[in-house]
């Protein structure tokens with residue numbers, strides 16, 4: 001019997017090539033030169049994830065057979081008794097994606113082949129058009145169309161409503177204030193401008209970023225129907241999922257949900273009851289490729305598509321993992337894309353490339369991506385107290401960002 005290849009070491013590499021702090025897990029094996037990489041990026045709590053990997057997962061994983069991805073995932077999730085949550089799920093994802101990377105290298109196959117092979121050669125991407133005025137957003141959309149993108153998220157003032165004309169109570173603290181009413185008004189005017197400028201064929205998307213009270217969200221989904229969005233994203237917060245029934249019964253706007261989800265019950269219920277059209281979990285946040293492929297299969301059985309979260313605070317390794325899922329899954333809808341910098345392409349050799357609005361994988365075994373650790377060390381993480389997440393409503397109340 002052949003000797004099992006085992007886990008020899010688990011390392012966490014923290015780096016910041018751009019605006020986001022990134023965490024990548026490297027699993028080293030008993031086979032010389034064989035290692036895997038996985039994304040464990042929870043950028044706002046990056047050191048907590050690193051500690052979870054180094055102090056809790058690593059001692060548990062050393063010496064285990066690398067081939068047992070499923071068993072390791074299941075036991076990692078229950079071994080701490082209390083399970084789920086962004087810190088633990090990201091830590092487990094780092095290991096999980098690295099083990100898929102290793103299995104691909106052992107099999108001399110890309111991960112999409114391990115999953116069942118490609119359903120498509122490239123993944124349709126959507127990119128973010130943002131600007132202070134409807135004209136600026138429209139110009140940005142046109143630039144993306146000229147570059148070959150066909151799916152474009154449109155936002156005015158990022159998540160909107162920043163021009164807060166409502167007086168604050170005296171003594172209100174500083175914060176990232178937004179006005180839901182101004183957001184709704186400005187966004188509808190912007191959508192009207194963009195849609196009339198670009199015509200009916202461009203796929204437009206919009207992210208509410210859970211900034212509306214549920215009753216206003218129901219109205220907003222009706223208001224945007226006329227603009228025929230590809231989808232409306234995060235209309236409600238995870239805490240308000242029960243309101244999707246009412247949105248669904250009163251509007252035909254396609255809905256996408258899920259980047260903040262941690263627990264399977266959060267997506268399972270939405271899928272089973274067909275309350276959304278796209279699931280878009282953050283793959284490292286849900287625990288890696290192992291749970292994501294199950295959610296994709298479950299979605300497919302219910303006529304729901306995937307649109308995995310793909311911002312700049314997913315590491316390039318995580319983007320590669322997203323792409324392998326996209327190329328394989330019959331349920332794939334669209335992939336969010338953040339347009340990496342030249343430095344990120346240099347730091348992560350094999351980072352997927354875009355041509356004509358499609359994202360392509362190389363045919364390398366595993367996830368097909370590596371990390372230049374020397375270069376990563378030249379760009380250490382900068383610790384700051386995040387400001388944009390200190391969201392407040394016009395009266396100063398803390399709000400969901």
Ligand code: MG
Pocket residue numbers: 207209233234259
């Ligand atoms: Mg979003």
